[in-house]
Amino acid sequence: MSEPLIEGKDIVKYLGTGPGQVQALRSVTLSVSGGELVLLMGPSGSGKTTLLSVLGCMLTPNSGTVRIRGQSTQGLRPEQLTDLRRQHIGFIFQTYHLFPTLTAVENVRLALEMGGERPWNAQARAVTALETVSLGHKINSFPRQLSSGEQQRVAIARAIVGKPAAILADEPTAALDSANGHAIMSVLANVAKDSAHAVLVVTHDPRVIPFADRILHMEDGRLVEKEQSATILRLHERS
Amino acid sequence: MAASGGAPRLSVVDEHESEASAGKDDMEIGRVTPILFTLAFRNLFQDRVRLIVTLVGIVFSVVLFTVELGLFFGFQRTVTIMIDHASADLWIAPAETKSFEATALLDGRERFRALAVPGVAEVTPVLIGFTYWRKPDGKSSTPVFLIGSQLGDGGLQPWNLIEGSVSDLTRPQAVAIDRSYFDRLGVSELGDSAEIGDQKARVAAVTKGIRSFTTTPYVFTSLDRARSYINAPPSSATYFTVRVAPGANVEDVRRQLANALPNLEIITSDQFRQRSRSYWLFGTGAGAALFGSAILGIIVGTVIVAQTLYSSTKDHLSEFATLRAMGSSRPFLYKVIVWQALMTAVIGFAIAASIGLIVARVSTDTALPIILPPVLIAGLFALTVGMSIASAFSAMLVVTRVDPVTVLAR
Incomplete structure (x- = not known):
């Protein structure tokens, strides 16, 4: 484990306006270090996705600070936040969000070339990333030709190809069966072995608990408990 | 690090070896098209019916514009055909002569x-x-x-x-x-x-x-x-x-x-040409009708392309939101749309120009030939590209407002 790669301190976020406004995050403080895989769990509406959006620089907190690799996001303009997201954060989505008209390798290249990488270099790096997730044999397959698990692995390759500091995954196993969910979490656990990456996974899925270094639990916009993996494992084994 | 559960091998590789090698071969021989171009191209060709409708719109618009302008050029030449073939440095003409076809006598x-x-x-x-x-x-x-x-x-x-x-x-x-x-x-x-x-x-x-x-x-x-x-x-x-x-x-x-x-009027051949053209093209309203039809063609084409790009962008909105979530800058998204517009323009223009040239050839021996000089063809290409890019603005406005957070909500 190394220094925190992504941190949030006293984050408060309101959603909506007027009478319908709700406080989605109430002074949330957390950090995820390099080489760490942290699960963020909690019931629907507890604020997990909002927290992920704030940490991923897609939403700006009303108060509190977010730091990515030590750099504060406070005061950054929207396009600067976008640059920060491209350079330091990799997203994995529940429903993959692959581009149906692009092949696996093209989907991965996209993450690099939109940042200015040359096509030839992007191609080589994308192939390597796909090989990392054991899809080196399907680089020219279109998403429709891939199983759900394979599509999610392409999404992981796309998230890691730019070597981001933080990988934020939103319910990455929710659409997968048990075997594929296990396989996806294995890949993410392997990614998190590298101290250059911090992995934060939002999930409802108890099957992924054995892969966690830490679990954070949210309720009503607050982090309500923090458990270390050893304790979790014991509880999990007992159940 | 917690248990990775003795991370299992994720997939079977052997049965897909050949497909993998095919992809690597592509890479080895260096055929790597920029992804921006690939994405725009595939988005465009994904819905072929919509593409055909767009192309029909562009072709209709450009052919109409081409024919009208070709007629304009042809009209210009035909109106002055006698002045062009007269052996004259100057013309002595009755006062207030408006065109060659004047019939007052000296x-x-x-x-x-x-x-x-x-x-x-x-x-x-x-x-x-x-x-x-x-x-x-x-x-x-x-x-x-x-x-x-x-x-x-x-x-x-x-x-x-x-x-x-x-x-x-x-x-x-x-x-x-x-x-x-x-x-x-x-x-x-x-x-x-x-x-x-x-x-x-x-x-x-x-x-x-x-x-x-x-x-x-x-x-x-x-x-x-x-x-x-x-x-x-x-x-x-x-x-x-x-x-x-x-x-x-x-x-x-x-x-x-x-x-x-x-x-009497003493005018040079150039002045006489100009006077005849002005009279027939603008004095009679014929030129206004030609220009009016040409502008109508451009408006129709612009609206059709704008509508198509707009609906295509709306259809791919979740993809644009994904790009934003991945950290894509707005200019990158605009480039995808502009590339689509440019591809549409080039394909549409190629078809329209071919039709225009055929029509011009067929009209060669008619009373009013359609003349398409190279400068007009080049101008029409620039106009088609400009029209398509202008059409892309509505689609750009859509992606400007796209919210990356929506990707996490799905």
């Missing part, structure tokens, strides 16, 4: 006053006028536009002769007509006879491609015979064409002629 004395002006080498009378051509069967007649000129150098002689010669027009009753008007004039070959103004006329020469935009056939003859056909006074003329002496300045001579003949 009385003939002006010719000698003009010849007295220093720098004038030659003054040649030309007589024009509308009259009727009675067909050889004697039963029906059709209007014709008569052009009489002194035969020999200067003036306005028939050109593009395919049968007979200018000197044949010196023979009694000789006239020259265009091959394309044979049916209209009821003749079938050289030597056939008809009547003009109750006087006999015999086809002594035949031209090719001298057609009138008014659809009234041109009939060339000698000056005296023309006067006789339209009952004009013996020394009268519609114009005097002037050739200046070698070394004389055309503008200086024009000024001196204007002083010598203050009640």
Whole structure:
């Protein structure tokens, strides 16, 4: 484990306006270090996705600070936040969000070339990333030709190809069966072995608990408990 | 790090080895298209029905614009065809002459006053006028536009002769007509006879491609015979064409002629062309109609392309949101849309230009040929690209507002 790669301190976020406004995050403080895989769990509406959006620089907190690799996001303009997201954060989505008209390798290249990488270099790096997730044999397959698990692995390759500091995954196993969910979490656990990456996974899925270094639990916009993996494992084994 | 559960091997590799090698081969030989281009291309071709509708819109728009502008160019040329082929540096014309087809007469004395002006080498009378051509069967007649000129150098002689010669027009009753008007004039070959103004006329020469935009056939003859056909006074003329002496300045001579003949128009050939074009294109409203149709074509094309790009962008909105979530800048998203617009423009223009060129070729021998000079083709390409990019603005506005957070909500 190394220094925190992504941190949030006293984050408060309101959603909506007027009478319908709700406080989605109430002074949330957390950090995820390099080489760490942290699960963020909690019931629907507890604020997990909002927290992920704030940490991923897609939403700006009303108060509190977010730091990515030590750099504060406070005061950054929207396009600067976008640059920060491209350079330091990799997203994995529940429903993959692959581009149906692009092949696996093209989907991965996209993450690099939109940042200015040359096509030839992007191609080589994308192939390597796909090989990392054991899809080196399907680089020219279109998403429709891939199983759900394979599509999610392409999404992981796309998230890691730019070597981001933080990988934020939103319910990455929710659409997968048990075997594929296990396989996806294995890949993410392997990614998190590298101290250059911090992995934060939002999930409802108890099957992924054995892969966690830490679990954070949210309720009503607050982090309500923090458990270390050893304790979790014991509880999990007992159940 | 927590248990990775003895991370299992994720997939079976062997059965897909060949597909993997195929992908690597592509990479090894260096065929890597920029992803921006690939994404735009695939987005465009994904919905072929929509693409076809877009292309039909562009093709319709560009063909309409091309044909209208081609007609404009053709009209411009046809309107001045007689001025272009006259041997003249200057024209002496009745006052307020608006176009070549004016029919006021000069009385003939002006010719000698003009010849007295220093720098004038030659003054040649030309007589024009509308009259009727009675067909050889004697039963029906059709209007014709008569052009009489002194035969020999200067003036306005028939050109593009395919049968007979200018000197044949010196023979009694000789006239020259265009091959394309044979049916209209009821003749079938050289030597056939008809009547003009109750006087006999015999086809002594035949031209090719001298057609009138008014659809009234041109009939060339000698000056005296023309006067006789339209009952004009013996020394009268519609114009005097002037050739200046070698070394004389055309503008200086024009000024001196204007002083010598203050009640007449003294204009250069260029001025006469410009005046004729202005009259027929803008004085009659014909040019406005051509331009109006052309602009309508562009508006229709722009709206169709804008609508298609807009709906295509809306369909791919989740992909654009994903790009934003991944950290794509707005210019990158705009480039995807602009590339789509450019591809649409290039394909649409290629089809439209081909159709336009075919239409232009077919129109070559008509009264109003469509002329597509290279500069017009280049201009149309620029216009098509501009139109497509302008159409992309509505789609750009859509992606400007796309919210990356929506990706996490799905």
